[in-house]
Amino acid sequence: MTTTDRPQARMKTRNRQRMIRLLVVLAGSLLVPGLLASSASAQEDGPAIFGSLKYEDPDSGDDLPVEGVTIEVTSADGYEESSASDAEGAFRVTVPGNGVYSVTLDVETLPDGVNLRNPDRNPLESEVNDGSDRRVLFPLVLGEEGEGGGGTSGGITGRRVAQLTVEGLKQGLYLAMAAIGLSLIFGTTGLVNFAHAELVTFGMIITYGFNFYGFAGMIGFLAPLPGPFGDGVNLIPAAILGMAAGGVVGYVLNRFIFRPARSAGVSLIAQLVMTIGLSIFLRYLMLYLFGGAPRTFKDYSAQTAWSIGPIDVTPKDLVAMGLSIAILVGVASYLELTRMGKAMRAVADNRELSESTGIDVERVITFVWVSGASLAALSGVFFGLDQVKWDFGFRILLLVFAAVTLGGLGTAYGALVGALVVGLAINLSTLFIDAEVKNMVALLILVVTLLFRPQGILGKSERIG
């Protein structure tokens, strides 16, 4: 930018105006899932909370249903209803309408030896919105209770190792998509973007919005339009829209916040504090609009897992993993083969040198922000296949940072390698420790990396000076 010669004061007011404009845009684009969720009307016979109770027989590997377990559903305004599971282990409790319900499994009624895999997740919070049925999950295990989400009860078996490897690969692939943007933004601008994880959450929440309210339904007065505008759209087009929306947010953040800050000479440390402020702002804005309860997408939320050899995997996860591999390969070939990709790597490598060879650095940075943010949004959609939650991004922030530091801050491929290692290490660690504290492994990786190879696997030592 050549604005440096303009009077300082005029620039400041201009920047302020931009900031306000940005906030209006952000609020406008985000607005609304929350608003509509509470105004949507309930069906006449009422939606239901349902699920099924099964545990795996460790000898045969079959899922055995559990009959006669009492499930109690209560809400804050005094509603109470209970039901028992039938011979197939299924239960179904009709509720009066939309709202947040607390679902409790009466542990006393479980047969001897069968326990909740994760006793902390009882009672569960379940939010019924849009008058549609909600599935709740109570994973059961045979044997000692609460040996963590992965079920440490089985000890180290080939079957568990295989299953956890797949889980780790899955998490690593999704993490990689979130991490590449963070790493490239650092590489091109030197900025550590603490708000990057918020873009992951944004992706899942905006996709949830498209999924339930269609292209335009999130803007209040357009809601009565027929589908696909006012009504929900299928998750796949919704995810594409969500990715695009993530890209728009990335563009806006760069164009109206960080580019003016760069050209006004705001130091990198101050910019880092800005990203922290931005991340808290976005996180609580999403809580404000989306509410605190976890939700699931309308489509593909209750799939039964396929058994492929020793592993169980849901079709949606298989598709998402395949897609993310394809996308990561696409990103890699883009970086290798196209002019823009080469320019990105050049700027990340040495900004001054590439500027002097005629690369338009600001354009490259814009591109990095847009593509990084839309990849982060898409990773949010993939993560959201399990659960959509307002603070999801913050929960994986540690993992993303561990991944990029391990791989080498500023390198695209480093983020990829780091994310896969972190995903695998965390999930396989549940062979030895409780799933509850598996994320601590990421901190361990982070500290060990910094102690022994601070530049990361693929980084160059001069970076960390």
Add this chain to the structure above:
Amino acid sequence: MDWGFIIERTLSTMFGIEVVVFALAAVGLNVQFGYAGLLNFGQVGFMAAGAYGLGVTVYWLEWNFWIGIVFGVLFSIVLALLLGLPTLRLRADYLAIVTIAASETIRLFVRWRRMKEVTGASEGIGEFADAFYELSPFGEGVRYDLGPFSYVGRDLWVLLVGWVILLLAVLLVWRLMSSPWGRALKSVREDEDAARALGKNAYFYKLQALMLGGVLAGIAGMLQVVQKGSIQPDTFNPVITFTIWAILILGGPGRTFSPIIGAMIYWCLIVFVENFLRQLPAGPADFLEDTIELSVLNISQLRFMLVGLGLLLLARFRPQGIFGSREEMALDDR
């Protein structure tokens, strides 16, 4: 609307325990960031280390409260060493990454089910501070009127001790920073290479600053849990760290009294806005509820949005804080 009530609440906040706790933690952050230029984004982790150092000693080891205080301080120092040793030789943002990650990990760790016997897991620890309240010269439930404010004896005792500690801490930092040690520390902040060229061991100065700031935050954490009467893992939420940052930058990093001033401004603003919104007459209140769904329930979410926005705007347009001077601290690269 009851303006008298709102103003009274706002003014009494100015000297309340929140101001003391956050100001003390901000004094610690001021040593780390304001004087030494360290990006510690895990201050709440140090607060948790102090609180749990105290709690674990009393609850698990069943030792004396006062030994617990010593352990609280020790825990903070150990945490500072653990985080500082691997990162302080590297560029500044690595410390930021590690501290933000560690503070959240500490929270996960203390609420781990298997730690139940030691830390009380998610239920936390209660009834550990009796020895502290036995020393109180004030009657436990008696109400004391001090000018326009009135306090229960228990609160007055914590408040008195808190303010004494806070003022002593500010005094200590002020003396330290005008000592040769403080001048060397500031020179490390300004130009690490130059300080090293003059024979100063920059690494150790930074480590000492991280430890001192961590101990102050640990004491703040202990004060907070003693006042609450219980230690809950989820009160050590990462947003507390960012609030402390907002307070420090509001007051101006690298200045002696800025943490206290910043904490007073922050808490007065928050209490005023919250009480104002809660006291709105039915008309405007309904209007806000209908348009932006602002209700009594989510007013506190608005508070955190304001913290974030405030931090963003301050860092962008006034990094030296409201009263800070540009020479002392302009959040510069190093």
